[in-house]
Amino acid sequence: MSAPAERFFTSRWVPRPAHVRERAGGLADGFRAAGIAAGIKADGAKDLGLLVADAPATVSAARFTRSGMAAAPVVACRERADLAGLRAVVANSGNANAATGAAGYDAAVAMQAAAARCAGVDARRTAVASTGVIGVPLPLDRVVAGLERIGDALRPDGDGDFADAIRTTDQFAKRASLTVELPSGEVRLSAQAKGAGMIQPQFATMLCFVQTDAALDPATADLLLGVTVRRSFDRISVDGQLSTNDTAILMASGASGVRVAPESDDELALGEALDALLRQLALMIVRDGEGARRVGRVVVRGEDGEQVERVARAVANSPLVKTALHGGDPNWGRIAQAVGAALLEATPPTLEIAIEGVPVCAGGAGLPVDEGALAAAVARDEVEYVISLGGAGAETEVFFSDLSHEYVTINAEYTT
Amino acid sequence: MSAPAERFFTSRWVPRPAHVRERAGGLADGFRAAGIAAGIKADGAKDLGLLVADAPATVSAARFTRSGMAAAPVVACRERADLAGLRAVVANSGNANAATGAAGYDAAVAMQAAAARCAGVDARRTAVASTGVIGVPLPLDRVVAGLERIGDALRPDGDGDFADAIRTTDQFAKRASLTVELPSGEVRLSAQAKGAGMIQPQFATMLCFVQTDAALDPATADLLLGVTVRRSFDRISVDGQLSTNDTAILMASGASGVRVAPESDDELALGEALDALLRQLALMIVRDGEGARRVGRVVVRGEDGEQVERVARAVANSPLVKTALHGGDPNWGRIAQAVGAALLEATPPTLEIAIEGVPVCAGGAGLPVDEGALAAAVARDEVEYVISLGGAGAETEVFFSDLSHEYVTINAEYTT
Numbered sequence: 110m111s112a113p114a115e116r117f118f119t120s121r122w123v124p125r126p127a128h129v130r131e132r133a134g135g136l137a138d139g140f141r142a143a144g145i146a147a148g149i150k151a152d153g154a155k156d157l158g159l160l161v162a163d164a165p166a167t168v169s170a171a172r173f174t175r176s177g178m179a180a181a182p183v184v185a186c187r188e189r190a191d192l193a194g195l196r197a198v199v200a201n202s203g204n205a206n207a208a209t210g211a212a213g214y215d216a217a218v219a220m221q222a223a224a225a226r227c228a229g230v231d232a233r234r235t236a237v238a239s240t241g242v243i244g245v246p247l248p249l250d251r252v253v254a255g256l257e258r259i260g261d262a263l264r265p266d267g268d269g270d271f272a273d274a275i276r277t278t279d280q281f282a283k284r285a286s287l288t289v290e291l292p293s294g295e296v297r298l299s300a301q302a303k304g305a306g307m308i309q310p311q312f313a314t315m316l317c318f319v320q321t322d323a324a325l326d327p328a329t330a331d332l333l334l335g336v337t338v339r340r341s342f343d344r345i346s347v348d349g350q351l352s353t354n355d356t357a358i359l360m361a362s363g364a365s366g367v368r369v370a371p372e373s374d375d376e377l378a379l380g381e382a383l384d385a386l387l388r389q390l391a392l393m394i395v396r397d398g399e400g401a402r403r404v405g406r407v408v409v410r411g412e413d414g415e416q417v418e419r420v421a422r423a424v425a426n427s428p429l430v431k432t433a434l435h436g437g438d439p440n441w442g443r444i445a446q447a448v449g450a451a452l453l454e455a456t457p458p459t460l461e462i463a464i465e466g467v468p469v470c471a472g473g474a475g476l477p478v479d480e481g482a483l484a485a486a487v488a489r490d491e492v493e494y495v496i497s498l499g500g501a502g503a504e505t506e507v508f509f510s511d512l513s514h515e516y517v518t519i520n521a522e523y524t525t
Numbered sequence: 526m527s528a529p530a531e532r533f534f535t536s537r538w539v540p541r542p543a544h545v546r547e548r549a550g551g552l553a554d555g556f557r558a559a560g561i562a563a564g565i566k567a568d569g570a571k572d573l574g575l576l577v578a579d580a581p582a583t584v585s586a587a588r589f590t591r592s593g594m595a596a597a598p599v600v601a602c603r604e605r606a607d608l609a610g611l612r613a614v615v616a617n618s619g620n621a622n623a624a625t626g627a628a629g630y631d632a633a634v635a636m637q638a639a640a641a642r643c644a645g646v647d648a649r650r651t652a653v654a655s656t657g658v659i660g661v662p663l664p665l666d667r668v669v670a671g672l673e674r675i676g677d678a679l680r681p682d683g684d685g686d687f688a689d690a691i692r693t694t695d696q697f698a699k700r701a702s703l704t705v706e707l708p709s710g711e712v713r714l715s716a717q718a719k720g721a722g723m724i725q726p727q728f729a730t731m732l733c734f735v736q737t738d739a740a741l742d743p744a745t746a747d748l749l750l751g752v753t754v755r756r757s758f759d760r761i762s763v764d765g766q767l768s769t770n771d772t773a774i775l776m777a778s779g780a781s782g783v784r785v786a787p788e789s790d791d792e793l794a795l796g797e798a799l800d801a802l803l804r805q806l807a808l809m810i811v812r813d814g815e816g817a818r819r820v821g822r823v824v825v826r827g828e829d830g831e832q833v834e835r836v837a838r839a840v841a842n843s844p845l846v847k848t849a850l851h852g853g854d855p856n857w858g859r860i861a862q863a864v865g866a867a868l869l870e871a872t873p874p875t876l877e878i879a880i881e882g883v884p885v886c887a888g889g890a891g892l893p894v895d896e897g898a899l900a901a902a903v904a905r906d907e908v909e910y911v912i913s914l915g916g917a918g919a920e921t922e923v924f925f926s927d928l929s930h931e932y933v934t935i936n937a938e939y940t941t
Binding site for chain 1: 591592593594595623624625626627628629658659660661767768769844845848849851852854857858859861862864865866867868869870871872876886888889890891927928929930932933934936937
């Protein structure tokens with residue numbers, strides 16, 4: 110049984126651009142993918158994925174976690190891959206290959222080599238990604254054995270299997286297939302992502318792989334990925350915990366024949382589409398945050414970019430704000446507390462807070478509100494908080510999940 | 526019915542100094558206190574406390590929250606009180622008088638004046654403290670009416686009522702009466718504290734009032750309080766949330782006739798006693814953290830004081846580490862993740878982690894451990910994590926509570 114297809118662009122915060130259409134599935138032209146069960150996960154679910162770009166001219170760009178405990182596959186990609194010319198990506202779930210020392214690094218390199226053989230590309234043009242338990246050796250033999258038989262499964266519509274193979278405790282798949290009307294012609298975008306906070310005990314990762322059949326030069330790919338990652342995956346928080354394995358890779362096959370030149374209207378249009386795609390995927394990760402039932406968006410405005418960022422993170426990561434969101438409690442006192450804690454003596458006396466468009470605090474003190482209407486507004490799936498520190502010129506946003514009993518259950522009770 | 530008296534020094538991390546003895550109760554000589562129900566709390570529990578030092582020569586020292594949203598009573602104390610010469614403290618629970626604007630400030634000043642009248646001291650020698658809901662106007666009329674009748678209740682053994690009057694959702698009282706043998710003679714210390722995380726929805730505060738009948742000059746009182754607060758209340762975290770109302774006040778009546786001179790052995794001995802007192806009170810706040818069932822202690826060693834502090838806070842405030850503590854899961858991968866997130870590129874490859882004395886990670890990778898023994902060790906009430914970043918010269922500690930279902934229930938379900 111398959112559920113009826115849901116729309117991809119479901120959030121009010123990410124309108125579908127007019128030049129973007131949703132498709133039922135399938136990779137952008139020039140790509141094939143597969144996902145199989147290689148025995149890494151104990152439950153026999155799919156856990157090994159391979160993505161291959163057929164065109165030698167494929168270009169790419171990549172972004173990785175900033176964690177000082179970056180996992181072995183992240184280190185291996187940075188040190189041993191041509192990140193502007195990737196043609197293959199191998200990814201496993203069930204084991205993060207993080208905090209595994211020199212043996213873990215060797216395993217990541219061997220996984221890269223085995224995937225390159227299967228894909229028929231150079232090892233340097235192959236990226237490797239892992240997601241799962243931290244601190245446990247990767248079962249390399251199973252990965253290599255899986256890669257010896259995954260080649261037969263590669264298909265242009267293998268994106269669903271590939272997306273399944275990178276899931277761990279994600280409650281729903283996070284992928285999209287889009288058609289994008291550029292001034293110079295039609296191109297396709299496809300993407301597969303995973304992430305739900307820490308996903309399993311001992312586990313942290315957000316992965317996102319994006320394919321397009323537009324023709325980009327590597328600098329354009331890097332620019333577009335860099336800008337859109339900063340506006341999407343960099344703006345979310347499930348539990349404020351930076352992962353050891355975060356990886357985002359954009360690959361462009363050029364198979365559409367549509368060339369996207371730097372600083373062109375095509376670049377602008379593709380950028381808008383990629384921006385909407387990654388923002389919606391990022392919101393899906395928040396919505397699938399461990400135990401989450403609501404998504405909050407905090408917008409902070411002020412004069413100082415660093416202050417604005419600090420306040421937004423403090424609010425989004427406050428367990429008090431997150432439990433209030435969970436409980437449907439329009440509790441602006443907790444937001445004021447988080448602002449004061451973030452800014453200390455720099456907290457402006459002009460602090461203003463609005464919840465779902467209703468001003469609740471001005472000049473640092475509460476305003477009379479229609480409490481019934483406000484309570485109804487914060488009981489919806491998406492709740493917006495706008496904080497004005499005074500002044501203008503700086504603004505940011507963070508999307509965050511609520512903190513629920515299920516988060517505690519997932520992270521405390523499923524011990525290993 | 527009264528429960529059998531428990532020992533005050535219950536943590537293995539705070540041994541009772543040999544020159545300190547526990548008493549059943551009662552304030553240090555020269556102090557009287559009372560606590561009554563003034564109708565601020567809806568449930569009719571005690572909610573207004575007054576503490577008075579009889580001797581005009583009484584000196585004091587105070588420390589307050591660094592929050593930029595400091596509550597009105599904190600601002601009023603800073604602006605309108607002689608913090609080195611306090612003779613009275615008025616404190617209410619049930620309302621934090623925070624984020625209440627100019628009207629809230631005026632209410633704090635009026636509360637200070639009414640308490641001064643009741644205590645028969647100058648308003649400038651009266652401190653005011655509040656704890657409770659944020660953003661709701663203080664019911665000043667009830668506070669003033671309560672202060673008009675609280676004077677009759679002032680007693681040398683009124684510390685229990687006073688401590689009750691500052692409690693909110695604290696599950697147990699946090700107070701102590703100690704006898705301290707100084708080289709120059711015997712003095713007494715008494716203290717009343719409250720705090721359990723955010724205590725009620727919309728609520729945040731830790732308060733601590735300490736009395737001694739030693740004779741101190743104001744500079745000594747300030748030095749002793751400053752040093753010991755940094756080693757106690759500054760080293761704990763329930764939910765990483767800085768309060769709007771945190772207040773710690775030390776008052777010294779001199780009634781014992783024992784003078785504690787600067788840089789004397791008396792000062793050292795009194796400092797040791799005060800240090801143990803405040804550390805044990807701080808641990809009681811963590812143990813009474815909302816929903817807490819265990820207390821963790823993270824010790825971080827390295828070369829760089831700022832890095833050591835950053836790592837300790839990241840571990841203590843990580844919801845993943847806190848849920849693992851709750852679940853009794855010796856999950857060192859989450860600690861490695863928190864270290865990497867805190868230090869980014871500065872994370873040392875030499876990272877070592879030990880849990881309850883058992884090395885679990887060295888050189889950034891896992892070590893073989895007796896998992897059964899480790900699981901038993903982390904199932905106890907207090908769990909210790911030691912993190913070595915490499916090098917020496919810097920060390921810190923943070924005490925923290927676990928993250929439980931009850932925390933979520935308290936903060937999400939008891940909506941206002």
